[in-house]
Amino acid sequence: MATAETGAGAPVPGGRPSNAADASGPASARAGGVPAVSMRGVTKRFVGVVANDHVDLEVAPGEVHALLGENGAGKSTLSNVLTGLYRPDEGTIRLFGQEVSFSSPRDAIAAGVAMVHQHFRLVTKFTVAENFLLGSGGAYDAKTAAQRIRELGEEYGLPVDPDANVWELSVGEQQRVEILKALDRRARILILDEPTAVLTPQEADALFATMRRMADDGRSVIFISHKLQEVMKVSDRVTTLRDGKTVGTVVTAETTSAELARQMVGRSVVFSADDTADRPEVDPDRVVLDVRGLSAEGVRPQSSPKGVDLQVHAGEIVAICGVSGNGQRELAAAIYGIRRRTAGTVAIDGVQSRQKGPRESTALGLAFIPEDRLRTGLSPSLPIHANLALKGYRRPPLSRGPFLDGRAIRARAEELVRRYGIKTPSIDTPTRVLSGGNVQKVLLAREIGSDPHILIASTPTRGLDVGAIETVRHLLMDAARAGTGVLLITEDLDEAMALAHRIVVMFEGRVVGEFPRGHYDIERIGLLMGGHTGDREGAA
Amino acid sequence: MIRLEPRLLRPKWLSVAVPVGSIVVALVLGAILITVSGNSALDTYGRILDVAFGSVQSWSDTIVAATPLLLTGLAAAAAFKMGLFNIGGQGQFVMGAIAASGVGLALPDVTGFVSIPLMIAAGMLAGGLWAAIPGFFKTRFGTNEVITTLMLNYVAANVAGYLIFGSMSFWRLTTGSGQVFPQGRPLSDEAVWPAFGGGGLEIPLGFILGCMAAACLWALYRYTRFGFEIGVVSDSPEAARYAGINVPRTGLAVMTLSGALAGLGGASDIGDIRHVLDPKGLGQTGYGYTGIVVAALARWNPLAVIPLSILLGALANAGRALQGATFPAGLVGTLQGLLLFCAVSGEFLTRYRVRVGHKRPLSAAELEAQAA
Amino acid sequence: MDRRTLLIGGLGLAALATTGCVTNKGATSAAPATAAPGATSTAAATIKAAWIYVGPINDGGWTQSHDEGRRFAEKELGSKLITTYKENVPEGPEVAQTIETLVKDGNKIIFATSFGFGEAMLAAAKKYPDVKFLHATGVWHSEQPNFGTYYGATEEAKYLAGIAAGKETKANLIGFVAPFLIPEVIRHINAFTLGAQSVNPAAKVKIVEIKSWFDPTKERQGADSLITQGVDVIVNGGDSPAPGEAAKAKNLGWVGYDSDQSANFPDIWLTAPLYRWGPYYVNQIRTALEGTWKKEDYYGNLKDGFNYLAPFGKRVDQATRDLIEAKKKEIIDGTFQIFKGPLKDNKGAERVAAGAVVSADDLQKIDWLVEGVS
The missing domain is CATH 3.40.50.300 (P-loop containing nucleotide triphosphate hydrolases)
Structure with a gap:
C-alpha cells in the first residue's frame, strides 16, 4: 500500500529528494541562468476581450512551474501563444534567451515546446505505436516505435503497452501516451493542461513523480491547474493569472494555499460544506x-x-x-x-x-x-434563451400548440439569467462563447x-x-x-x-x-x- | 507570407461591404475579359441588365427562369440547413413532374380549381416520398444520403424516360406527332396553371407558391417547435437526443419536406411552363443541381433564396442572350462562373482574415544550437 | 389536326421544292406570293437570321452540320445577311426566352434545329407574325403562315450506306448505335438493314439504344459493347464521332452520320449519310429578302440533293461504289422503292405483302424493325 502514501515528498526512484518545499529550488532558477521560457509583456486580444494583458512568465530549466488561475484567467491563451497556436499582439517570447516567433504549432514543436492537452489528440482506433508513428515525422517504423515506447516508459515510469489499441486504454494510460509522445519529440519545455482532472489520486501521484523526474532531467514542466493542493504538492514556483493579468510569481515553499487562492480569485474563498x-x-x-x-x-x-x-x-x-x-x-x-x-x-x-x-x-x-x-x-451554437428552453419548449407556457411562444421563452430566460447570476452580454449570445462556469450555470439554471x-x-x-x-x-x-x-x-x-x-x-x-x-x-x-x-x- | 486566420466575430459592416465588393471585383475582372475578347464591356453589361430586367417582358422571362430554381433552392435550403445533404433535388423534381402531369392528364375536363390543387398535392407527395427513401436509409442505417439521393436522380430520370420513350404509357402522346417522335401528352387547358400579373408581366403560379413556401419555411424554422428541434439537431445531435428529440424522425421529416418542395417545382414545371412530361428537357436543365447553388449562395436562408433564384435565373437568360457569333458560349460561362466565384470567395473573407508577412521563425536546429 | 393530309401535303411540297428550292427558285416565285398572308411582300436590303442549336457548334455532327449551313448562307448572301446563333439551348422554357431575345434583336428569320424546340417555335410564330420561324425535324405541320418545318428522307442515304456496310462485313454482323428507338431512327435502321441485305443476304444488324442524341461517352460505350458482341462494322445513329473512335481502336469499318469524318478516320471510313442544309437556308433567306417567301413544310431527299452520301473511304472498292451509284439513280428515278414487300419484322411476322409499298404516312410512324435486326 506504499503507493497510497506516495506524495511529492517521497523519494522517487533514482532521484534526489525534490520536495517542492526544498528551499534550494531548481539550481538554475536560483543561479540566475538563462531561463528556458521567458515571456514578457505578452498581450493577446480578441474582439472585445483582452485574453492576455501584458503577461510575464519565466520558467527555469529543471523546474516544475505551476500556472494557476481560474477559467478565463488566460492560462489557455498563454499556453496557446507559447505553443504557436496564437500569435501575440504584443510582447516577446524567448526560449533559452533566443527570441522566437512561431507561426504554427509545428514551429513550436520543432523548437522543443510540447503540450499535453486536456483532451487527448490520439487516434483511438490506432495502437499506441501507430499513434507514436503519426507525429514522429517518419523517424520510426512500427517496430522501433514500440521499442522506443518501452524505453521511454521505463525511464520515466510511464508503462504502456505499445500494441494496445488506444480505445482500450484507461484515461490515465492515454495521458501517458501523450506525455511519451512529447518526450520523444525531445520536448525541453512540456506544458500539461489540467492533467489530473481525469486521474485517480494514486494515478495523480504517479504523474507527479514523472513530472519531477522530467524536471530533474533538466526539462521545464509547466503545470496548468486550478487545484491548489496539487500546485502546493508538486511545483517549485507558481505564477498566478487573474483576468488576463499576471498577479505574481512566488516560490511554492514560501506561500500557502490560502494565499494562492486569494491571489487567484481576488478574495478569500471559503467553501465549507462540512458545516x-x-x-x-x-x-x-x-x-x-x-x-x-x-x-x-x-x-x-x-x-x-x-x-x-x-x-x-x-x-x-x-x-x-x-x-x-x-x-x-x-x-x-x-x-x-x-x-x-x-x-x-x-x-x-x-x-x-x-x-x-x-x-x-x-x-x-x-x-x-x-x-x-x-x-x-x-x-x-444556439443562443442562451434557446438552451434554457431546451427541455420546456414542448409545453405551455413556452409553446402553444406547434408554435413557440418567443416572448415567454425570452422572459423565462431573462429570469433564469438573473436568478442564477449567469454572466452574459445578452440572452441571444451563443452559449459556446460563455466561460465554462457560465455554461454550467446555464445548464444548472435549466x-x-x-x-x-x-x-x-x-x-x-x-x-x-x-x-x-x-x-x-x-x-x-x-x-x-x-x-x-x-x-x-x-x-x-x-x-x-x-x-x-x-x-x-x-x-x-x-x-x-x-x-x-x-x-x-x-x-x-x-x-x-x-x-x-x-x-x-x-x-x- | 500570407496566412488565414478565422475571425472569431464578424463585424457588421463586412456583411454589406463584402457582397458589394465581390460584385465590383467580378465586374472589373469580367470587363477585362470581355475587352480582351474584342467586345465592349459597357455594351455587354448594358445588355445583361436589359435582358434580365430591362422590360416587362424581360422580367417575365427572368421570373419564369427563376421559378424552378426558387423551388429547388428552397428544397436544398431546407435540407442543408439541417446538415442533410440532399443532392436529389433533381430526381425529386422529376418525380414531382411525373405525378403532377399524371394527375393533370387524368382530370382533363375537371375545373382547374380542383385539378390544379390536386396536381400540386401530387407533385409534393411524389417528391416527398422520393426524398423519404434516402431519408429513411440515412436515419435508420446511416447510409450516406449524398450517394443515395444522387443515385435516385438517375433512377427518376430513367423512369421519366421510360414513360415517354420506352413504353406506351399514360403520359405518352400516341396520336398525331407523338407517333413520329415520342413525346408527352399535353395538359388540357383546364389543367394549365394560371399566370398572374398585369401590363404584360406574367408571374407563374409556381413562383407565387414558391414565395409563399419560402415564407412558410422561414417561419417554420423560426417560430415553431419543429423548427426549434431542427435547430438543435443540426447544431448538436447529442444535445437533441438528450433533450428527447427524435433525431431520426426529425431528419426524415426534413428530407420529406425538402423533397416535397422540389416536387412542387416539378409540378410547376408541368403546370406553368412545359405542360407535357419532357424527360429530355428536364435532364438537360438540371434545375435540382442549380438549386443547390442558389441555396448555398443564400446561405440556406429561405427568404434569401427568392432574390438569389431571380438573380441566377436572370444570369442564365442574359447568358443565352449574350452568346452569338462574336460572343462565344465559353466566354458567357466564364463570366457567370466569375460572378459566382467572387460571391463565394467574398463569403470566405467574411469568415477569415488574411494576414501578410511576419518574421521568419527560428528553425529547430538553430534553437538546438542556442541551447547547447 | 389531320396529320395524314398534312404529311402527304408536306411530302408533296417537298417534291415541289425539289425543283424550286435549290436549283430553280423561279418555280417557287411562280406561286402567288400573296397567297401566304404572313409573308412579307416587300424586298429588304439586309436581313438578320438566327439559329437555335441544342448542342455545341463543334459537336462533330448534327449541330456542326447546321452551323456549316449557316456559314454557307453567309458566304452565298454576303453583306445582305447578318447571322447569329445560340448554342447549347436546353429544351424547355429557355427556348421561348431565347426566341424573345432574338426577335428583340431584330432577327426576321429564325431556324431551330432540335425536335424539342417545336412547340415554342410555333407559339412564337403566333406571337410575332412578321418573323419567319423554321423548325428542323419538326412534325408540327400547322396552318400558321409564318411557320415552316424542314427535314428529309434520310432513309434513302441510309439504304445506300447499308450496301457499303453489307459488303464490308465478314462476320455478317453490323452494329448500329441508335439514339432512341423512335420512328425516325427505326426507319433509318430498317433502310440500312435492307441495303446491307440487298448485297449480303446473311447480314444481320445488332442495335444498342443509348437514349441520347449527343453523348460521346455513352455512344462510345454503346459501340464498345457491340464490338464485344462480335460485330465488325459500326454504324452511327447519333451525332458524335465517338463510335468511330471505338471502331478505330479495333480497325473496324465505320459508317458515320450527319458529318463527314473521312479525314479524321481515313483507315476505317466507309461513308456517311449527310445533310446539305446550306442551300435550303440560302433559299429561305433569299426568298425572305426578296419578299417572295412562302410557308412550306420542306422534306428533302437524294433527288434534290438535300441528302447525300459522304465520299467513300478506301475500304469501299470500285465495284461497290458503282453498285451504290446505280442504286442511287434508281431511287432518284423512282424506279426503286426501299420499303417494298415482302417484308417481315424481326419476330418473323409478315408486315408488308409482296408487291405492296409502305405508305409515306406509315413510314412516319413505323414502330417495327425488319428481319435481321436484333
Missing part, C-alpha cells in the same frame, strides 16, 4: 430515485453497468465515485433513458419509468446534467429551475475554476435543501466528501463500496476506485 448545521435534511421516507438491478450496455465491456442498486432520498446528496470509464456515465444515461437498459427498473418519486426516453424522465421529475455539458447538455424530484449531476465541477466550483456546489446544496435528491457523479474525492451524505464507489460497472457520512476513508475509497477489491465493501 453540519446547514447540511440539507434527508427525508428518509421518500425515495426519489430507486434503481434496482440496473444493467445497460457500455461503451466498453468494463463500463457497462451491471446490476446496480441505488436509492436516493429527498434532500439527500449521494456521490458516485470512480475513475472515469467505469460505468458511471452509462449508469446516468441509462437512468435518464438515453441508453437502453438491458435489465432492472428505475422509479422516480415512486413512479416506475417505462423507459420511453428523456421526455418521460423529464416529465417524471428527473433532471440531468451530463458530463459533456457543451455538446450534450446544451446546443453550443435543470434545477424545473424543480425536479431528482437531479443527476455528472462531474458538474470538472474543468471549472474555484469561483465557479463554489457556485455550482452551492447550487447543488440549495437544490437538496429544497427537497431534491441529488446523485452526484464525480472523480473528485474532495468534492464527494464535502458534499455527499453518502459515497458509492463504482468499478467496472459494479458498485464496489458504499460509505455513509462520518465513515469516509479516503485511502480505502481510492483503492476501491483503482480496482483493489474483493467483495462489495462498506462500513454501514
Whole structure:
C-alpha cells in the first residue's frame, strides 16, 4: 500500500529528494541562468476581450512551474501563444534567451515546446505505436516505435503497452501516451493542461513523480491547474493569472494555499460544506430515485453497468465515485433513458419509468446534467434563451400548440439569467462563447429551475475554476435543501466528501463500496476506485 | 507570407461591404475579359441588365427562369440547413413532374380549381416520398444520403424516360406527332396553371407558391417547435437526443419536406411552363443541381433564396442572350462562373482574415544550437 | 389536326421544292406570293437570321452540320445577311426566352434545329407574325403562315450506306448505335438493314439504344459493347464521332452520320449519310429578302440533293461504289422503292405483302424493325 502514501515528498526512484518545499529550488532558477521560457509583456486580444494583458512568465530549466488561475484567467491563451497556436499582439517570447516567433504549432514543436492537452489528440482506433508513428515525422517504423515506447516508459515510469489499441486504454494510460509522445519529440519545455482532472489520486501521484523526474532531467514542466493542493504538492514556483493579468510569481515553499487562492480569485474563498448545521435534511421516507438491478450496455465491456442498486432520498446528496470509464456515465444515461437498459427498473418519486426516453424522465421529475455539458447538455451554437428552453419548449407556457411562444421563452430566460447570476452580454449570445462556469450555470439554471424530484449531476465541477466550483456546489446544496435528491457523479474525492451524505464507489460497472457520512476513508475509497477489491465493501 | 486566420466575430459592416465588393471585383475582372475578347464591356453589361430586367417582358422571362430554381433552392435550403445533404433535388423534381402531369392528364375536363390543387398535392407527395427513401436509409442505417439521393436522380430520370420513350404509357402522346417522335401528352387547358400579373408581366403560379413556401419555411424554422428541434439537431445531435428529440424522425421529416418542395417545382414545371412530361428537357436543365447553388449562395436562408433564384435565373437568360457569333458560349460561362466565384470567395473573407508577412521563425536546429 | 393530309401535303411540297428550292427558285416565285398572308411582300436590303442549336457548334455532327449551313448562307448572301446563333439551348422554357431575345434583336428569320424546340417555335410564330420561324425535324405541320418545318428522307442515304456496310462485313454482323428507338431512327435502321441485305443476304444488324442524341461517352460505350458482341462494322445513329473512335481502336469499318469524318478516320471510313442544309437556308433567306417567301413544310431527299452520301473511304472498292451509284439513280428515278414487300419484322411476322409499298404516312410512324435486326 506504499503507493497510497506516495506524495511529492517521497523519494522517487533514482532521484534526489525534490520536495517542492526544498528551499534550494531548481539550481538554475536560483543561479540566475538563462531561463528556458521567458515571456514578457505578452498581450493577446480578441474582439472585445483582452485574453492576455501584458503577461510575464519565466520558467527555469529543471523546474516544475505551476500556472494557476481560474477559467478565463488566460492560462489557455498563454499556453496557446507559447505553443504557436496564437500569435501575440504584443510582447516577446524567448526560449533559452533566443527570441522566437512561431507561426504554427509545428514551429513550436520543432523548437522543443510540447503540450499535453486536456483532451487527448490520439487516434483511438490506432495502437499506441501507430499513434507514436503519426507525429514522429517518419523517424520510426512500427517496430522501433514500440521499442522506443518501452524505453521511454521505463525511464520515466510511464508503462504502456505499445500494441494496445488506444480505445482500450484507461484515461490515465492515454495521458501517458501523450506525455511519451512529447518526450520523444525531445520536448525541453512540456506544458500539461489540467492533467489530473481525469486521474485517480494514486494515478495523480504517479504523474507527479514523472513530472519531477522530467524536471530533474533538466526539462521545464509547466503545470496548468486550478487545484491548489496539487500546485502546493508538486511545483517549485507558481505564477498566478487573474483576468488576463499576471498577479505574481512566488516560490511554492514560501506561500500557502490560502494565499494562492486569494491571489487567484481576488478574495478569500471559503467553501465549507462540512458545516453540519446547514447540511440539507434527508427525508428518509421518500425515495426519489430507486434503481434496482440496473444493467445497460457500455461503451466498453468494463463500463457497462451491471446490476446496480441505488436509492436516493429527498434532500439527500449521494456521490458516485470512480475513475472515469467505469460505468458511471452509462449508469446516468441509462437512468435518464438515453441508453437502453438491458435489465432492472428505475422509479422516480415512486413512479416506475417505462423507459420511453428523456421526455418521460423529464416529465417524471428527473433532471440531468451530463458530463459533456457543451455538446450534450446544451446546443453550443444556439443562443442562451434557446438552451434554457431546451427541455420546456414542448409545453405551455413556452409553446402553444406547434408554435413557440418567443416572448415567454425570452422572459423565462431573462429570469433564469438573473436568478442564477449567469454572466452574459445578452440572452441571444451563443452559449459556446460563455466561460465554462457560465455554461454550467446555464445548464444548472435549466435543470434545477424545473424543480425536479431528482437531479443527476455528472462531474458538474470538472474543468471549472474555484469561483465557479463554489457556485455550482452551492447550487447543488440549495437544490437538496429544497427537497431534491441529488446523485452526484464525480472523480473528485474532495468534492464527494464535502458534499455527499453518502459515497458509492463504482468499478467496472459494479458498485464496489458504499460509505455513509462520518465513515469516509479516503485511502480505502481510492483503492476501491483503482480496482483493489474483493467483495462489495462498506462500513454501514 | 500570407496566412488565414478565422475571425472569431464578424463585424457588421463586412456583411454589406463584402457582397458589394465581390460584385465590383467580378465586374472589373469580367470587363477585362470581355475587352480582351474584342467586345465592349459597357455594351455587354448594358445588355445583361436589359435582358434580365430591362422590360416587362424581360422580367417575365427572368421570373419564369427563376421559378424552378426558387423551388429547388428552397428544397436544398431546407435540407442543408439541417446538415442533410440532399443532392436529389433533381430526381425529386422529376418525380414531382411525373405525378403532377399524371394527375393533370387524368382530370382533363375537371375545373382547374380542383385539378390544379390536386396536381400540386401530387407533385409534393411524389417528391416527398422520393426524398423519404434516402431519408429513411440515412436515419435508420446511416447510409450516406449524398450517394443515395444522387443515385435516385438517375433512377427518376430513367423512369421519366421510360414513360415517354420506352413504353406506351399514360403520359405518352400516341396520336398525331407523338407517333413520329415520342413525346408527352399535353395538359388540357383546364389543367394549365394560371399566370398572374398585369401590363404584360406574367408571374407563374409556381413562383407565387414558391414565395409563399419560402415564407412558410422561414417561419417554420423560426417560430415553431419543429423548427426549434431542427435547430438543435443540426447544431448538436447529442444535445437533441438528450433533450428527447427524435433525431431520426426529425431528419426524415426534413428530407420529406425538402423533397416535397422540389416536387412542387416539378409540378410547376408541368403546370406553368412545359405542360407535357419532357424527360429530355428536364435532364438537360438540371434545375435540382442549380438549386443547390442558389441555396448555398443564400446561405440556406429561405427568404434569401427568392432574390438569389431571380438573380441566377436572370444570369442564365442574359447568358443565352449574350452568346452569338462574336460572343462565344465559353466566354458567357466564364463570366457567370466569375460572378459566382467572387460571391463565394467574398463569403470566405467574411469568415477569415488574411494576414501578410511576419518574421521568419527560428528553425529547430538553430534553437538546438542556442541551447547547447 | 389531320396529320395524314398534312404529311402527304408536306411530302408533296417537298417534291415541289425539289425543283424550286435549290436549283430553280423561279418555280417557287411562280406561286402567288400573296397567297401566304404572313409573308412579307416587300424586298429588304439586309436581313438578320438566327439559329437555335441544342448542342455545341463543334459537336462533330448534327449541330456542326447546321452551323456549316449557316456559314454557307453567309458566304452565298454576303453583306445582305447578318447571322447569329445560340448554342447549347436546353429544351424547355429557355427556348421561348431565347426566341424573345432574338426577335428583340431584330432577327426576321429564325431556324431551330432540335425536335424539342417545336412547340415554342410555333407559339412564337403566333406571337410575332412578321418573323419567319423554321423548325428542323419538326412534325408540327400547322396552318400558321409564318411557320415552316424542314427535314428529309434520310432513309434513302441510309439504304445506300447499308450496301457499303453489307459488303464490308465478314462476320455478317453490323452494329448500329441508335439514339432512341423512335420512328425516325427505326426507319433509318430498317433502310440500312435492307441495303446491307440487298448485297449480303446473311447480314444481320445488332442495335444498342443509348437514349441520347449527343453523348460521346455513352455512344462510345454503346459501340464498345457491340464490338464485344462480335460485330465488325459500326454504324452511327447519333451525332458524335465517338463510335468511330471505338471502331478505330479495333480497325473496324465505320459508317458515320450527319458529318463527314473521312479525314479524321481515313483507315476505317466507309461513308456517311449527310445533310446539305446550306442551300435550303440560302433559299429561305433569299426568298425572305426578296419578299417572295412562302410557308412550306420542306422534306428533302437524294433527288434534290438535300441528302447525300459522304465520299467513300478506301475500304469501299470500285465495284461497290458503282453498285451504290446505280442504286442511287434508281431511287432518284423512282424506279426503286426501299420499303417494298415482302417484308417481315424481326419476330418473323409478315408486315408488308409482296408487291405492296409502305405508305409515306406509315413510314412516319413505323414502330417495327425488319428481319435481321436484333
